[in-house]
Amino acid sequence: MRRIGRRDIVAAILIALVAGAVVTSPPLQTLQGLSLDILTALRGRLIGDRRDPATSPVVVVAIDGETYDTPPFKGSPTQTWTREIGRVLGSITDGGAKVIGFDVIFKNSIEQSEIPFGDTSFGARLKGFDRDYLIALRQLSDNGKLLLGEILSNDHPDAPYPAQRFAVKNSVRALNVHTDPDDVIRRMPLSFAIDGKPVPTMAVELAARALGGKPEMTPSGASELSGYSIPSAVPNTLTLNFRGMGRDVPTFSFADLRACVEKGDRDFFRRAFDGKVVLLGSILTFDDRKLTSMRLAGGYDGTPGPRCALPAPANAAQKARSEVAGVFVHATVVRNLIERDTVTELGFPARTILTIAFAAVIACAACMLAPSGALTVWFVLTVMYAALAVGAFVHALALPLTEPALASLAALAMMIGYRFVLADRDERFLRKSFAFYLAPEVINTMVASGKMPALGGEMRNVTMFFSDLAGFSSIAETMTPGELVTLMNEYLSAMTDIIESHGGYVDKYIGDSIVAMFGAPADDPAHARNAVHAALKCHEKLAELNANSAAFAGRGLSHRIGLNSGEAVVGNIGSHRRFNYTVMSDTVNVASRLEGANKYYGTAIMASETTMAQTGNSYAWRELDAIRVMGRGEAIKVFEPLAGTGAESAEQAKVATVYAEGLAYWRARDFAKAADAFDGVAKIDPASALFAKRARALSANPPPPDWTPVNTLEGK
Structure with a gap:
């Protein structure tokens, strides 16, 4: 592991600051949205859909393909469906629905048609066609149980037909959505300013009526509904929590409900809609499709609810799609608000600080480790952090995911470049310069200390x-x-x-x-x-x-x-x-x-x-002698290593044994026996031949009594 110095620490901090500031800057704000998409997908795949649609406080009445294929709607213009819509809405209200919202807009009426039909216009011949529908709207509106939808726009606004607006006494709310720069819906507006006053959007008003309260603004500027302070990373919005990936919202086919009205099954409407918020909308495959945070994993157009009168279509099986019907976006808002389950996102300062801190950790790792090791650390820490983020998202807290991952990867690359260009240049110079002169361990010590020897x-x-x-x-x-x-x-x-x-x-x-x-x-x-x-x-x-x-x-x-x-x-x-x-x-x-x-x-x-x-005991030895070398007065015993213990040859063992015997006689001053012993192996062992010669000389001329068996060497 490479030792880091003060310059490296400063470089790591600067690199982390640059990487974190860049990836969290406004031009790359789509990364924040991408984090929500990835977290939604990971939570959906790892945790799964654990919410029972029957517990949903909101349901959808769908104008679907089955409706268009079922009499009396088959082949009929939608403007002619109004009377049947009124009948179905009345039955839903009688079933105990709290409030009904329209995600469809009937912005004209066939009563106003100027197309000639005989002597009069077609519209004149159909005067009073919408009467029952308008009466139903008035009755529901008077009870505070109906909201019509409209699209606010400076260029092409879509609003209900004036007679409908009059019938509901202007109980009309905006259906506009909040779209990120990448055309993905991750947040929804809470209100719009109309005539200088904030007016709640359709979904917020539906939730407010279901809860028996109304949205308020706290002194801190946050929006509050029935004591629930709505988290808002982007002002005047809430972040959608697609916890059930759309499958947690029961969906009833309008065609089946119309047939149920004809059947007169009031109990079915009570079982299906009692205490529910109801949204009426289209879920056709080509109409009003929205990209949301579910786009990576795929969302669903609700879960088919129980049937009342008609058999389920043969092709009723659902598949996950990147786009979902817009009505389910509004249904998600309603459920999030009623259940206090909107997503809490970190603000820009906290998100930036977290990103920079993660990048700094990886930059330090890249400074200390080899590139492969640093990349491994980045991968492991990113996986661990992703697991932490998914765990937090289960509790509706959205930690930034893509920003720390990308910022740290950029910091890793920049730190490797810094080391190659600047920091490790000195190390490479030292190693190259001293490799032929110093031990590798010495060079490593020099590099680790950052000092010359x-x-x-x-x-x-x-x-x-x-x-x-x-x-x-x-x-x-x-x-x-x-x-x-x-x-x-x-x-x-x-x-x-x-x-x-x-x-x-x-x-x-x-x-x-x-x-x-x-x-x-x-x-x-x-x-x-x-x-x-x-x-x-x-x-x-x-x-x-x-x-x-x-x-x-x-x-x-x-x-x-x-x-x-x-x-x-x-x-x-x-x-x-x-x-x-x-x-x-x-x-x-x-x-x-x-x-x-x-x-x-x-x-x-x-x-x-x-x-x-x-x-x-690693080696077999034989003691050679006790000698006194030049420049040193003290005698030392010297030995010859023969081989590893037990690996010596038979000849080596024989010579060692004989030599030890002769050396013992020598030190005991029995020079004659010493000479005989050494002579036994003198022909194959020069050391024995030397001692045999010395022993014979001392045997002929015995040394003085103070003689010691130490050989003083005359040269080096």
């Missing part, structure tokens, strides 16, 4: 690794420069790969020598064990190169490796203008001496007692 060090317990090619100077004299470079590059590359794969850090190359350490710069509790394993692997690799590499062919190269563990100063050491990440201490000097001591014993790898002790 500086002088300083710390005490660490490490294992030092020194290696050198035996007799390489004389071999190099016989090679061309090109051959020498090829051989050294292949050798050093092979050894370095092994060292680094075991957690070691190559400090430096000195000609054909390698200086490395284990346990720094990365912490490694098993540094001694890993160093020994690396030494054994390096020895095996050199044998493989001698056998298979063209550059090594016929050279018979061998190397010596010294290992020592202990405390050392590790860090950036040098001058103020130039320094290296390196190590200093007596631990380093001893490892260097052990590498050289191999030539006295004919061994390839020599380790100190401290290194051997820190490896635990």
